[in-house]
Amino acid sequence: MTPNKTVRILSVLVFFAGLSLPARSAGLLFEKGEYAARRQNFLDKIPDGAAVLFGVRAGTPYGNFQNNDFIYFTGVEVPKAVLVMDGTRKECILFFTWSERAARGEGVDPAIVRDPKGMTGIDRVLPYEQFSPYLMGLASRVPVLYASFKPEEIIRESSVEKFSELFNDMTLDAWDGRLTRELQFVKLLRERFPQAAVKDSTELIRDLRKIKSSAEVEMMRRAGRIGAKAHIELMKSCRPGLYEYELSSLFEHVCKANGAMGLAFETIISSAENHAFIHYCRHDRLLKDGDFLVVDAGPDFGYYDADISVSFPANGKFTPRQREIYEACNEVSKACLGLYRPGVTAYEVGGKVREILKAKGYDFSKDVFAKLRFFKEGGLTHSVGLAVHDAAGRDFAPDEPFRAGMVFASDVFAVYEAENLGVRVENTVLITGSGCENLTPGIPREIPEIEALMRKKGLVQILKENGIDLPGL
DSSP states (O other): OHHHHHHHHHHHHHHTTTTTOSSSSSSOOOOHHHHHHHHHHHHHTTTEEEEEOOOSSSSTTTSOOOOHHHHHHOOOOOTEEEEETTTTTTEEEEEEEHHHHHHHHHOOTTHHSSSSSHOOOOOOEEEGGGGGHHHHHHHHSSSSSEOOOOOOTTTTTOOHHHHHHIIIIIIOOOOOOOOOOOHHHHHHHHHHHHTSSEEOOOHHHHHHHHHHHHHHHHHHHHHHHHHHHHHHHHHHHOOOOHHHHHHHHHHHHHHHHHOSSSESSSOOEEEEEGGGGGTTOOOOOOOOOHHHEEEEEEEETTEEEOOOOEETTTSSOOHHHHHHHHHHHOOOHHHHHHHOOOOOOHHHHHHHHHHHHHOOOOTTHHHHSSSSEETTTTTTTOOOOSTTTTTTTOOOTTTTTOOOEEEEEEEEEEEGGGGGGEEEEEEEEEESSSSSSSSSSSOOOOOHHHHHHHHHHHHHHHHHHHHHHTTTT
């Protein structure tokens, strides 16, 4: 390879690291005052008792990442830790036992072992071995013990969805019957401390997580920029003759090259007969000329997620039918983004969107509008944050007024199963003090923009032209 070729290729690869931060950096993600404010907000909700919150257990499916509730209140990635938040005394106690060597081995700042109180700002830090005797004393003096009744939620998970799966596949299984770990803890609390009421803290925590702070919003902006960058590169590189797994691998590469810890969820790519299955993620089709793709994917950056969907033809040129259904979805999406603001509901947005499109001359008797999902709900599907289906215990309702700090997926899509067609336009949106902000900007959404982008060479083509024979490229 010539020196000039090497320079060109290195320049391309360096470009993809333009937004990068370490996937797991030393110290806490935010200033410790951010976590202190969250704990105080929760303490104010439980003046009659104390809450017990468990950290992640060892051996999670996605490495030693902390679960979302524990990271939300502490910023601490130490496994097998416990946080007690005592609303009667307005204090918090962190329990864990870990060595500096173990911390270094997991990429966690060893200061958590040397000076845990100074690093976290938590009132007291005690060895994990003292948790059980402490809990016995706590239960003898507080009238209410709060614990999460839902399973822990780690990267790529939603606790409510996880609970439904575990409850049906484990608890209700005639050949199993076990409780979840969380419900087993609740059972033991009630058996061992009958004098105390045991209440679910899930919704109290989800209510706090539902409204994002300015620090959280900035983290989600970065996630959104990374996700947009990855989608743009995927679209540029798409050509008939590539496999879907090549595109999914490229998306993940760009996300991680820009500092993402991983993906918010398994990348979804629907094409041809798979459009009927909106969460299809086998990545097993060889793309053909005439195929139309829906790609639903986003990164996890510093535990915070972005949720983005794009739709485009594999060959970079829309057919008249593809154009018709795409334009309808995109018009609805754009109208929604112009209407989101505090105080209005998704239902109200949906009604006004219909008025806007009628004024533009769109015919609602056409099948594209009959099949368009989430139209009347104003594009609202689910909240986004530490989980891609965030705060799912009591998720956004279409008749709930928007409040500043809410972040959600604005997702407009339609599926035409008989035609092997589907379209999806999805952004992650923040409600601001006076309107909204698209946290996933920069993605070409207009048809001329998409076609112009796809005429450019992507990373796949650049590497191939320079003789780089990477597996799958």
